[in-house]
Amino acid sequence: MKSGTLLAGGYVLGPEAERGAMASLHRARDVSGRRVAAKRLLDERHAERQRIEARVLRSLDHPRVVKVLDLVEDPAGRYLIMEWVDGVTLARVLARDGDPGLPPDHVLNWTLQAAEGLAYVHEQQTVHRDVKPQNLMLSPDRGIVVVDFGIARTFTHEGTMEIGTPGYMAPETYAGGAVTARTDVYGLASSAWTLIAGHPPPLGAPGPLAGATPALTQALRAALAVDPRERTPSMAAFAEALGGRLRGGDGRDMAVVIDIDPSRRPLLESVVRTVAGVFDAAASSLALVRPGGSLLYYAAWGAGAEEIVGRELDPGRGIASRVIENGRPQLVADVHDDPDWDAGFAQRTGFVPSSMMLVPLEGPDGPLGVLSMLDRRDGRPYDVEDLGRARLFARLALDALLAGRDAEPETRTTG
CATH class of the missing domain: 3.30.200.20 (Phosphorylase Kinase; domain 1)
Structure with a gap:
């Protein structure tokens, strides 16, 4: 262009x-x-x-x-x-300064910085999938910045497209295997090995790494295991194996919870975060029934989370209210074709989805609320198999959620 x-x-x-x-x-x-x-x-x-x-x-x-x-x-x-991030990619640093590789202590520092960013990404239920020196930017004022999220994907338990760069792709991605945090651990370890050696590691059992300490070499080998089950499981574990520790608390959490008893916040955050990860959702929310039949959004994750939490949906309005009324889960392939779709409510939250899956939380005396998953990130609508798993998830979460049904927080009422 x-x-x-x-x-x-x-x-x-x-x-x-x-x-x-x-x-x-x-x-x-x-x-x-x-x-x-x-x-x-x-x-x-x-x-x-x-x-x-x-x-x-x-x-x-x-x-x-x-x-x-x-x-x-x-x-x-x-x-x-x-x-726009000012700086130079580590691939260019290697091409410019490598002899054939770069000093291991420099690479170790950069790797730990990249691990901080990737650990945050993983906490938000997302995998980068293409970690390589070309996507690690060395900025003069920020240090390492992980860039190029154009092909990032959420955690999923299904097979996925082969996306990534040969030499840095985890072996499971070649076969369309499950993408997890371990996929990015492999990519970052492969990048670190490349920056030290001057070339990507061989697949399988990498040999000696010139200039690296035995501890550093062993940490990289463990993170490069072909079988993801045997690989270093997380960025935090990888950093610890490298002799470092990740600094937390710098990023914005995509889970938002209404202002309630702090002891209950972790549970509600866990519900919306986990359901988004399990069902590959761009957003998720938890709404509970209030006296009078309205639905109050207690927790949400992802796009529009800050805008929807604390909002109240009047009785009889929206697809979520229909789920409460009939007690049945709903698959909505296109929200715009649904007669109960409340477009005004969605627009006020700043997030208008394409498809949805909604599951009632059935307590002993009737529905307690609705768990919603919005827009599966592969672009396809949810199906009957997803619905069965969602009902199971709702049942597993129900006992814990029952303990919070009597909370009465401040609300923002719309409609």
């Missing part, structure tokens, strides 16, 4: 910076003149997945993770707009 092209949203494209098989990256500016990065998504087959994914990525906020600002759909193409 020609430099100077004006996109929807007022973004002005600059020169192309990089090009790959699935995307091209442009320098750009927003309406205020601020520099941004515009990643053109070339694969039109997964447009809905890209829209859903962008909503989640916009909610990520951590100093070691590039900020996704917008998804622009324009006649000129579909662009993911991200903050």
Whole structure:
């Protein structure tokens, strides 16, 4: 696309910076003149997945993770707009300064910084899937920043497309296996090995790593295990094996809970966070029935979470109220075709989904509330198999949620 092209949203494209098989990256500016990065998504087959994914990525906020600002759909193409990060990728640092690799102590420091950002991403139920030196930016004022989330995916228990870069992809991704935090552990360990050795590690059992201590070599080998079950399980465990410790609390949590007894917050956060991860959802919410029959949103995760928590849905309004009234779970392939869809309520939360799955929380005296999953991140609607698993999840969570049914927090009433 020609430099100077004006996109929807007022973004002005600059020169192309990089090009790959699935995307091209442009320098750009927003309406205020601020520099941004515009990643053109070339694969039109997964447009809905890209829209859903962008909503989640916009909610990520951590100093070691590039900020996704917008998804622009324009006649000129579909662009993911991200903050511009000044600096140089570690791939370029290696090409410039490697002899053939870089000093292990430098690489160790960078790896621990990248692990901080990726640990936060994993806590938000997302996997990067393409961790490599080209996607680790060394910024003069921020240190390492993890960039290029155009193909990030949520945790899932299903097979997935093969996405990533040979040499850094975890072996399970070649076969469409499950994507977990261990997938990114492999990518980061492979990146660290590459930066020290000057080349990616061999698949299987890497040999000696020149210049590295035995402890560092062993930590990298454990993180490069072919079988994910034998691999270092998390970024925190990887950092500990490297002799470091991750600093927490820097990022914005995508789980939002109403102002209630602090002892109950972890439970409610866990419910909405876990259900989003298990069901590959762009957003999830938990609404409980109040005296009079209205539904109050106690907790939510993902896109629109801050806006929906604390809001109250009047009796008889919306799909969630229908679930309470008939006591049956609902699969909604397209919310716009549902006669009970409350578009005004959704617009006030700032998040209008395409599809939904809603499950009632059935207490001994009737429905206690509704657990909702919005927009599966692969772009497909939920199906009957998902519904069966969701009902099981709701039953497992029910006993714990019963303890909080008498809370009476302040609310914001709409409608």
